[in-house]
Amino acid sequence: MALTGVLRPGHVQLRVLDLAAAVKHYSQVLGLWETARDPQGRVYFKAWDEHDHHSVVLREAEAAGMDFMGFRVDSTATLKKLADNVKASGLATEMQWVEAGEMLKTGERFRFTTPTGHVIELYAEKEKVGNMMPLENPEVYPENLKGMSPTRFDHCLLYGDDLDGTVKLFTEVLGFKLAEQVVAGPDRLQIAAFLTCSNKPHDVAFIRHPEKNKFHHASFILDNWGEVLKAADIITRHRVSLDIGPTRHGITRGETIYFFDPSGNRNEVFSGGYIAYPDRPTLTWTDDELGRAIFYHDRKLNEAFLSVVT
Structure with a gap:
């Protein structure tokens, strides 16, 4: 069965108290790859076998926790349809569109708050940066992995x-x-x-x-x-x-x-x-x-x- 609609978890933005300490942890202990930093001061990471630009974003703040979690959908048309369905459901609050580029290398996102109070996003586009291996005749993993190196x-x-x-x-x-x-x-x-x-x-x-x-x-x-x-x-x-x-x-x-x-x-x-x-x-x-x-x-x-x- 082909996956359609919501495809998978795409990213999570976490609040951290000390950005330098957090960057060291997520890069050296967990073994994620840093891919960018933005003008807001956020730091972007991906796991080695993810092809999208990032899956973890760190933001320095006064309290730890999660800002939001994002899910990738299969197309822009699906994004618009699901946004309409969420609006019509009466189950979500604080619904808004976040413009493309507010999160680096990411298209527009539809953001809403669930009944449990969590901020969730849907998006259809994020730049592919690869996993440091070719798409034709690749190796099974790249060189220079470090830390735990989740996929x-x-x-x-x-x-x-x-x-x-x-x-x-x-x-x-x-x-x-x-x-x-x-x-x-x-x-x-x-x-x-x-x-x-x-x-x-x-x-x-x-x-x-x-x-x-x-x-x-x-x-x-x-x-x-x-x-x-x-x-x-x-x-x-x-x-x-x-x-x-x-x-x-x-x-x-x-x-x-x-x-x-x-x-x-x-x-x-x-x-x-x-x-x-x-x-x-x-x-x-x-x-x-x-x-x-x-x-x-x-x-x-x-x-x-x-x-x-x-």
Whole structure:
């Protein structure tokens, strides 16, 4: 099945407290490639196997967290159609068009705020800069990789209050599918939703939380479990603040490790998972099995992991 509509996560803009320290972390520890700096002082990065100009943007600010997350759509026509559908849905607020070029090498973006308070963007155009290898007869990876060297920005996990409205917006308006969920209590209230627009276990996930617009983590994918273990070595070598792992999730089956950038924004690198074809049934976890769902090996909840957000 050809992917249409919303194709994939395209970028995330993060607020950091010390730009120089953050640049060092994202370039030397995570191993992203710096691609540009703009007149606003923002710094742009990409993972090595991404062909688009950037997927991570850092902005120095007084408080850490996420400014917005962007998704690439398949065409300008789709962008206009989805913008109209979002406007007509009654589920989004603060809708606006951001002109082409406001973000470097990126076309116009349609921006809106979800019921959970998160700012989301859709866009159709971003300059291709390649992965330092030819498109004909390439090698399998370029030389001079450093740090953890993920192949791409994969997803974000976000916290907010109106989970029901946000899930409705993503599934009924933007065309995402609910890959996995967590339900709680006798009424089986949905407390977590893992949403995909592709064939991955999730492209974005949301957790029910009393406060709006909270950021849990940005995640980047590695090739295999061995690379996750190597990431743990890099975390120690650079004395990075470790959150949890290496371990494995029951939800999504990802092999994972979590750590913090110098501003307190949580990062994840992971491998594994499964292929979520459109006809795959939704997987449901109950809150009495939440420990195993989140940390499959030790099967225990970690309060700091659940509660620390920016």
